[in-house]
Amino acid sequence: MKYRRRLRSRIIFSFLLFGTVLSGLFAASVLLLQDSLEDELVGNTLRQELDDFIVQYREDPTVIEPFHTRIEGFMVRPGDPNEIVNPVFRDMDTGVHKIENDGRVYRAAIRKDDDIWFFLTQDVSESERLAEQLLIRLIGVAGLFSLLSFTLGVWSSRRVMKPVTDLAERLTLLDEDAPLEPLASYFADDEVGQLAVALDDYAERLKHLVERDHEFNADVSHELRTPLAVISGATELLLGQEDLPEKVHVRLLRIARAARQSTDITTALLHLVRAERGVTHESTAHSVTEIVEKLLKLYEPLLEGKPVQLRCVEHDRVSVIAPEAVIAVTIGNLIGNAVRYTKSGMVSVHVGAGTVRVIDSGPGIPDEEIPHIFDRHFRGKTSTGKGSGLGLAIVKRLSVLYNWKISVKNQEGGGLIAEIRFYGEPEETG
Numbered sequence: 001m002k003y004r005r006r007l008r009s010r011i012i013f014s015f016l017l018f019g020t021v022l023s024g025l026f027a028a029s030v031l032l033l034q035d036s037l038e039d040e041l042v043g044n045t046l047r048q049e050l051d052d053f054i055v056q057y058r059e060d061p062t063v064i065e066p067f068h069t070r071i072e073g074f075m076v077r078p079g080d081p082n083e084i085v086n087p088v089f090r091d092m093d094t095g096v097h098k099i100e101n102d103g104r105v106y107r108a109a110i111r112k113d114d115d116i117w118f119f120l121t122q123d124v125s126e127s128e129r130l131a132e133q134l135l136i137r138l139i140g141v142a143g144l145f146s147l148l149s150f151t152l153g154v155w156s157s158r159r160v161m162k163p164v165t166d167l168a169e170r171l172t173l174l175d176e177d178a179p180l181e182p183l184a185s186y187f188a189d190d191e192v193g194q195l196a197v198a199l200d201d202y203a204e205r206l207k208h209l210v211e212r213d214h215e216f217n218a219d220v221s222h223e224l225r226t227p228l229a230v231i232s233g234a235t236e237l238l239l240g241q242e243d244l245p246e247k248v249h250v251r252l253l254r255i256a257r258a259a260r261q262s263t264d265i266t267t268a269l270l271h272l273v274r275a276e277r278g279v280t281h282e283s284t285a286h287s288v289t290e291i292v293e294k295l296l297k298l299y300e301p302l303l304e305g306k307p308v309q310l311r312c313v314e315h316d317r318v319s320v321i322a323p324e325a326v327i328a329v330t331i332g333n334l335i336g337n338a339v340r341y342t343k344s345g346m347v348s349v350h351v352g353a354g355t356v357r358v359i360d361s362g363p364g365i366p367d368e369e370i371p372h373i374f375d376r377h378f379r380g381k382t383s384t385g386k387g388s389g390l391g392l393a394i395v396k397r398l399s400v401l402y403n404w405k406i407s408v409k410n411q412e413g414g415g416l417i418a419e420i421r422f423y424g425e426p427e428e429t430g
Helices: 007-059 125-173 191-239 246-274 288-302 324-341 367-372 391-401
Strands: 071-076 095-101 104-112 117-123 308-314 345-352 355-360 405-410 416-421
Touching: 007 071, 007 104, 007 117, 007 125, 104 125, 125 191, 191 246, 246 288, 246 324, 246 391, 288 308, 288 324, 288 345, 324 345, 324 355, 324 391, 324 416, 367 405, 391 405
Parallel strands: 308 345
Antiparallel strands: 071 117, 095 104, 104 117, 345 355, 355 416, 405 416
């Protein structure tokens, strides 16, 4: 995930960076100008002094070298063994040079004619010391400006970000069950106020959309109950007749199973639409084993002669406080998938330790597809039939609504294990 700084941190960092860079550039400019002007001033002074002395010497060879406290002048002839000039200066070419010798710093103007060499040197050690102090002080000033920039950035960011922070806090305090309260009334008519107006408009439209969707789904679920009840009643009457042909009996069982599943799914979807668990203090606990046995009886006639056995293994009693339809839809989808993909062998449902595990001997699922099997409309490469890919998505949503834990994994040697943990720890079963 790409790292992003908070907006306030970016404002502070921008002020700090701007102040530091500006102070640094100012200090560097001062130092460069000071060094450049000093070099030019000292060099021009020494050069002018040397030129004036040479002119005087050419007019009057008896003129004496100008000895000063900090400026010294020397004249020597090429090859003169009298080394009154420091060898460090003597070996320099004509020009103005900066020389360090014996811990001192000198500026030297040198002129080497064919007959006489002229040297004019100045001790600038004190100037260099002052320049170093200037550098230290400029660094301190730059640091001070950086600190001031940071302080200004913190203060400005707090002022700038306060409306945005207030808006975020009000958004977090919104309750989906509380009446929708406009946000724009709390903010000025600025950029944040415009954002609050846009959020109010979006929230209002979203609220109406969700209400229409809930009303439609609730109406559809309610209206489906009556025809499903008619179908179930008529099917039960027909199944009660004697001497029914086997094919007709099987088909009626299919109709009964489809009607029962449709009724359960309608009830479960109604709870999802309302986002309610349908559980009260007076709700009764349902035996998971009894629900599983009813589901297996509905699936037995649908095996169509496949060499597949269905069995329920109860390790201990598991009771769940939830609508029976919700429990049936959740477990029934897992059983239905196991029956669909198991060509031969066994589909066993183990109940115990607050857990239901549906184990089949089918081909299993590729490992890379397991993280996606609960996605809406997802169908694996090995999927068969005309399913819509919504069954496991509904199971997942119901599990989230009731705080159940659902997982799927391949078992060694083939087959799949689908587990729903209502409470407690899962039990190891084979």
